[in-house]
Amino acid sequence: MLATVMYGPGDVRFENVDDPEIVEPTDAIIKLSATCICGSDLWPYRGLQPSQGPAHMGHEYCGVVVEVGRDVRTVRPGQFVVGSFCVSDNTCPHCKFGFQSSCVQREFMTGAQAPYARVPLADGTLVATAEMPPSDLIPHLLATSDVLGTGWYGADVANVRAGSTVVVVGDGAVGLMGVLAAKEMGADRIIAMSRHRARQELAKAFGATDIVAERGDTGIDRVNELTRGIGVDSVLECVGTQEAMTQAINCARPGGSIGYVGVPHGVTLDGQAIFFAQRRMMGGPAPVRRFLPDLMNRVLDGRLKPGRVFDLTLPLADVAEGYRAMDQRRSIKALLTV
Numbered sequence: 001m002l003a004t005v006m007y008g009p010g011d012v013r014f015e016n017v018d019d020p021e022i023v024e025p026t027d028a029i030i031k032l033s034a035t036c037i038c039g040s041d042l043w044p045y046r047g048l049q050p051s052q053g054p055a056h057m058g059h060e061y062c063g064v065v066v067e068v069g070r071d072v073r074t075v076r077p078g079q080f081v082v083g084s085f086c087v088s089d090n091t092c093p094h095c096k097f098g099f100q101s102s103c104v105q106r107e108f109m110t111g112a113q114a115p116y117a118r119v120p121l122a123d124g125t126l127v128a129t130a131e132m133p134p135s136d137l138i139p140h141l142l143a144t145s146d147v148l149g150t151g152w153y154g155a156d157v158a159n160v161r162a163g164s165t166v167v168v169v170g171d172g173a174v175g176l177m178g179v180l181a182a183k184e185m186g187a188d189r190i191i192a193m194s195r196h197r198a199r200q201e202l203a204k205a206f207g208a209t210d211i212v213a214e215r216g217d218t219g220i221d222r223v224n225e226l227t228r229g230i231g232v233d234s235v236l237e238c239v240g241t242q243e244a245m246t247q248a249i250n251c252a253r254p255g256g257s258i259g260y261v262g263v264p265h266g267v268t269l270d271g272q273a274i275f276f277a278q279r280r281m282m283g284g285p286a287p288v289r290r291f292l293p294d295l296m297n298r299v300l301d302g303r304l305k306p307g308r309v310f311d312l313t314l315p316l317a318d319v320a321e322g323y324r325a326m327d328q329r330r331s332i333k334a335l336l337t338v
């Protein structure tokens, strides 16, 4: 089949690779209904994360099961499924504690920017729908696989609840999903920190009540003005840079919570500053599998439309253009049709 391979920074090719096969008896092979490019795919694309040779890209996926290994019990060929970007057994102590992204058998999904993909630990990883969903729901279901699940986790660990005041740092796709999640969880006030017009509009459409375009100290001052010097209950840090993390910590009120879901690159924290700041911090790769059944139901009910975050749709064969568009910020997130 033809699939997406990244050879190095800026070098994404759509080329012939071996068809995926059942390797372990717990594997499934799915035919992708659609796939997409993640903001985290841009780290190696921009050379900001070391990569070792050609990599089969893609970890956000939904599709139809075409084959299962002999030990797979809970999904069968013909079913429509969504899975997390972290594969997990869903039975180990960490999974049972709700942290499937730290599963003792954890693997990170790869190879999903392709027509077919192998999903390890299929029983634990995949969630099937009762029926084949209509095609107009595919982008929204695809979004639950990572980007919505990650924004949701950010809001969850930032302790967002009914009536909360919230700041979302970062207007990438995850930040925008964080706004949507905070709104859905009942937040009263959602301040989106965004400098880009189109993203500000989308943030408002997802439920942002205020926009702060300033960054750094000026951005913190602006949030302080908006909250009468108190700070907010919950902050979602959806970038992963030092500036974003500093902004996140300083926008929270004492006793407030920071959910950080941007993969930190070069972020350091001062122990004593954290001690006196009195903020809760929780982050990491989102245990999307915990939220997946609920998020899929909210999409199937028509209650959530996270797929609005895709502002560019391309055929899979044009995946390299999708990377370019996202790298150059011409696109928030690119959907690839298979």
Ligand SMILES: [Zn+2]
Pocket: 088, 089, 090, 091, 092, 093, 094, 095, 096, 100, 102, 103, 104, 105
């Ligand atoms: Zn596990």
